[in-house]
Amino acid sequence: MNMQPNEPIRLSDIIIQNPQAGSFNDLIEAIKVRADAAGKAMLELDIKPDYPDTPRNWEFLVESAFTWGTR
Numbered sequence: 001m002n003m004q005p006n007e008p009i010r011l012s013d014i015i016i017q018n019p020q021a022g023s024f025n026d027l028i029e030a031i032k033v034r035a036d037a038a039g040k041a042m043l044e045l046d047i048k049p050d051y052p053d054t055p056r057n058w059e060f061l062v063e064s065a066f067t068w069g070t071r
Contacts, residue, residue: 008042009034011062015049024051024058028065035069 011031015021018030027049035043043066045059055061 006042008044009038009066010044010046011049012047015047022051024049024054024061027051028061031062031065032068032070035066 014031014034015027017034018027021027021030031043035041043063045062048054049058049062
């Protein structure tokens, strides 16, 4: 996937690219892996994840996973 240097990564794209993610926790793991591959990139929270276990503080958890990756 070719991305422009300053083009943000959309959360919706991560969800679409990971159809095996059946829960919010699965999505968090996919986000961590994508963050490691992305290097320095921004994440755009363009949609709310539609999983039954999506917590109220989902934005914080998604941003944290993207910031820290699998460290």
